[in-house]
Each structure stands twice: as C-alpha cells, then as structure tokens.
C-alpha cells in the first residue's frame with residue numbers, strides 16, 4: 223500500500239513549498255528536495271547521501287520525533303556551518319508515514 227505524506231519545505235530563498243512525498247520508495251528528505259528541485263542542482267546531496275558533506279542540512283521546525291542521529295550524522299554536523307539545535311542532515315531522514323506534517327527549512331548553502 224502506498225502512503226504519501228504532506229510535508230512543508232522552506233527553500234533557501236525563504237519560500238515555503240507544500241509537497242507530497244511517497245513513503246514507499248525508500249526516499250530520504252534530501253532526495254525529495256532534489257526531486258522537487260527545491261535547491262539548485264549541485265548545491266544539495268553532494269556526497270550522495272553518505273552523511274559526509276552537510277549540503278543537505280536542514281532545520282526541523284515541526285515537533286516531530288525523528289529517528290536518533292547516527293554517529294556519522296552527529297560527527298558531520300559537528301563540523302558543518304550554520305548548525306542549530308534543530309539541525310539534521312536531510313539525507314539521513316527517511317520518508318515514513320510518521321513524518322506526516324513535517325516542516326523543515328533548508329540551511330544556507332555552505
């Protein structure tokens with residue numbers, strides 16, 4: 223059964239997009255941003271989703287319980303720029319039905 227979730231993504235120009243993301247295609251948030259072209263090609267997902275570049279950093283605005291960070295994500299965010307308490311790496315956030323209503327903002331390009 224396919225379940226789509228509604229999420230809000232604010233791009234780097236401050237524009238908020240309400241989009242629908244599938245949860246049955248093993249997509250992560252970085253891939254969703256890329257598929258909707260919400261960030262310029264080549265400015266997001268540079269490491270291909272390996273938690274090694276932080277180009278997919280985003281700020282989680284809604285009150286969702288996200289999966290715990292892996293050590294890799296934690297280490298990458300420790301070195302990244304513009305990191306806030308609610309920073310996460312988009313490539314480490316898988317689209318799941320629990321994330322219905324998620325709201326995030328893309329961190330500035332670094």
Ligand code: FES
Pocket residue numbers: 252266267268269270271272273274275276277278279298311312313314
């Ligand atoms: S795409 Fe490189 S850390 Fe997420």
